Each structure stands twice: as structure tokens, then as C-alpha cells.
Amino acid sequence: MDALPPSAHDLPPPAPVPTAPVLTPEDSNHLRLLSIFHYVVAGLAAVFALIFVFHIVMGVMMLNGTLPMTSNGQPTSPHEARFMGWMFIVMGGGIVSCGLALAACIAWAGRCLQQRRRYLLCLVVAGVSCLFTPFGTVLGVFTLIVLLRPQVKAAFEANAPARR
Secondary structure, rough: OOOOOOOOOOOOOOOOOOOOOOOOHHHHHHHHHHHHHHHHHHHHHHHHOOOOOHHHHHHHHHOOOOOOOOEOOOOOHHHHHHHHHHHHHHHHHHHHHHHHHHHHHHHHHHHHHHHHOHHHHHHHHHHHHOOOOOOHHHHHHHHHHHHHHHHHHHHHHOOOOOOO
């Protein structure tokens, strides 16, 4: 009861009010364009990956015997035909699968850029998309340039979900 009320000097300073990062119109426009270009490059990557379906079809034809195979004018043995058929199927399937997975990752990164979420994912996909030359390389480099700006990184962090 004898305690004095706290004075203004005794109270802790108020917590700073978090402010939303300010993106310039140029940054917003760059993120919007990068998002669109990610969808375009993802479509191109998927189309290029599906070209290798031809190898899978050739492998199946080798296994069925509908594709005649000769070596120096002599028919190849069934064992060699089966081996080559499986090689075409496995390698073609692997390339198609990896290409479609890359296309899906690029499209997902485009969606994340649009929403300004998952900064690290966007950085990683930008680096990996550089493997898809020439379109992915150009897109990846420009994406890295934009994402490494401090105000863009702050905008992504402001949209990040709170961790529990």
C-alpha cells in the first residue's frame, strides 16, 4: 500500500510496431513478370521432356519384336533386343520423369513468387532452372537478381506464416 505508482521512467519502452516492407512498383512488376515467365518456362520444360516419350515407345516396340533390329545384316538375338528395349524404356522414362518434375517445380515456384511465399524454395528452383538452357538459365539468373534485393526478401518474410 505504501508503493508509489510507476513513473514513465520505470516502464519498459513500447515494442516497435512491425511495418510491412515497402516494395517499389518496379519490384512488384518484376515479381509479377517473373511469375508469368515461370509458368511459360515450366510449359516449355514439360513439352521438351515429353519428346522422350518417343524413346519409351521405341523400347516397347523392341520388346514386342515389332521393331526389326539387325546388326551387320544379321538379325540380333532376342536377348540383345530385350536389353536394348529395356534401356530405351528406363532411360526415356527417367528423362521424362525428371523433366516433368523440373517443370512442376518451376511452376510451383512461379506460384510462390506470385504469393510472395517460400523464399528459399524460389531461390533453389531459380538455381536449378539454370540447368534448362537457354530459357531456364535466363529465367534463373533474373529471378536470383530480383530475389536477392533486400526489400524483396523482406516482403517474402512478411508473408511467411508464423512458426509455432
